[in-house]
Amino acid sequence: MNLLPLVFYAVAGVAYAVHFARRQAGVGRAATTLLLIGILAHTFVIGMQTMEVRHVPFANPSRAISTFVWLLTLSYLYLELTTDERAMGVFILPIVIGLQIIPVLNPGVENTDPVLDSPLFWVHVASLLFAYASFALAGVLGLTYMLQFKEIKAKHLGYLYTRLPSLQTLDVMNWRAVAVGWLFLTVGVVVGVVWAAQARVIAPQDPNIQAMALDDPKILFAFLTWAVYSFAMVARRTMGWSGRRAAWLSAVGFAIVLLNFLPLNYFVTTSHTFQ
Amino acid sequence: MHLFLLGVSHRTAPVELREKLDFSSRGVGDAVEALSTRPSATECVVVSTCNRSEVYVASEDPARARAELVAFLSEYHQLAPEAFLPHLFVKEDAAAVGHLFRVAAGLDSLVVGEPQVLGQVKEAFQTAHERRCAGPLLGKVFNWSFAVGKRVRTETAIGEGAVSISFAAVALARKIFDRLSGRHVLVVGAGEISTLTAQHLRSQGVGDIVITSRTHAQAEALAAAVNGRAVPWEQMPAALASADIVITATGSQRPIITRQHLESASGGKRRSSPLFIIDIAVPRDVASDVTEIEQVFLYNVDDLQSVVEENLSRRSAEISRAEQIVADELMRFSSWQRSRGAVPTVVALRQKFDAIRRAELQRLDHKLGVLPPEAKARVDEVTRLIVEKLLLEPTEQLKALPDEETQVAYTEAINRLFRLRPDEDRADAQGAVPPERDETT
16 A cells, blocks of 8 residues: 555656756656655555554554655655755655655554553654654755755855755754754653553553663664754754754764664564564 | 848947947937838837847838838938948848847847846837837737747756856855845955945845955945945954955955954854855955865855856857757747738638628618517627638638748638738738737736
8 A cells, every 4th residue: 555655756756856957847846746646645545544543553663664754755845845945855755765665565564552552652653753754854954964065165066056955044944853853852752751651550561661771772772862963952052063063963863763763673672562 | 011120239240339339328219219200110129238239120111121220320320331331230030030039038148148138128128119119010029039038048047057256156155045135244355346246245135244445445435335334444353253255355465364363253162154255356365274164165266267167158058958949939930920921811801701791781671670679689699600600710720821822822812712902901900900918927
């Protein structure tokens, strides 16, 4: 079922690339339209899965990734429509397409562990997925900032320079994405801690719940992520770490998020693996 | 009706002659009015910019129009024809239309793709239009040329990239700061390029422009020109601390801004907002070590010059695509014009049919008199519709004929078959079809 949105995302990705290279307004509009269709198809898929399991489908890694991709494309579309800046699509869509392949190849089965049946759990996961989507945007914006910064600093005003947005735009968008992400990350982590405390009472024997501690890699990485972005926020305010440093931090932060999200999720962690 | 063009441009005439043939100094409006009194100039538009003086005329008799236009130029500018005849270019019909399209597209400009010329052509037409000198043919041609200019600009990159140092500097500032509103500008030393750059920045809505110079009078003069504020030379460090964009153009032999200056200006704190320095002076005013500060972007005059050259070469790469659009539009225009060639015959045919219809209704009037008024009106309506439907297909076919020769043959045949004399009704025919105006606006 996840294949249909993937196809649209892939075609939209090609359109964004063509638009980036040739800068034809018509191609740009087509790219946005294709992305929108992809998002609608994806919304339908997630809606169907929600009806099937009676809650938003993210209690297994593949479905969580699918939901994450959906949130990311939505956030990107919001960014594009509010700034009228399409150049970022060519960087965002490869991430979207790459991640969406995972749920297509490995649909996964929604788990029905009763311990997860709590509103707190859903707030926890939804907040974190949205935070990660924001960080993905911020990371890409940061990388783009560094590219554009290098071009202007080195007086190399060529292909990329003409196509990428201004430094100021990238910096402001990056700041907003980090701020929104940090807010949701904080909410997600706090709610997660509260939920884990409740779950310990309800299901003290569950090995997952027992593994919920700071020495668990996934939880450790979540706190590390929170620390990095908190530092990014404080440094920007008090130490003038905007521009290139902020861009670096958001790229590093997103690398940690990806690491936490993909390999750790599948292979390392002992908590967060409900069946 | 024929289109006739006569003029000089930077391609055909030296600047001295172009100055002598310039219309704008005495007002294009007067020139176009004076021209319209000439009998062969049924419609006329005068385009006069610093690089060209061109006269467009719609005339029944191009040969006579040529002689009259040469005489007009000679009299209006009080110049012997021999002085400008060798530099004059003359174009007729499609060639004249094609020329106007190329001019509007910026393809005939000294700096290819420059945007001002389209505005100048629009203004020239507007002037002629207000004085009732431009009629339906020139109206169509000029409005078409505006659309061509717009199409070339949106579909090709011919107008992209700054092609002067001052514009390149402003374009760079926009890639750093995005919107320039509220940005603080510091100009150190006055010169031509720094004045131009400051003016461009002003038109982009920058916050305040502070000017300082070793000779305070110079700073004050520039401040007046760009609506800025002149400050004494000693206050430069303070102005530097709050500036986002700095333009330097002093005659100093040694750098006047160094890394230490900037670092002490920001009070030893890290710069969180970018500083864009444009060093136009030779020898340079700004030491190159300032770029070691992360948020400082330094461009000197050579850097900007190479940006300009790159942009120029990128523009010329777009020329062939732009020419293709012009050729394409010229073809469309020609086919439109051919369809117009059939108009007199079409109008005459309609008039003839309608006359027959009215005559028959008249003849039957006494028989129809017994009908109630609504029924009479219905009869009138039905007969009118029948005539319209009968004529619909032949009219469309006639307008869509592929070339002029076929069209002449067909219109001849129709004229003869129906005993039409469209030429006599030509004046009415022109009036019957309302001139299409402002389709681009």
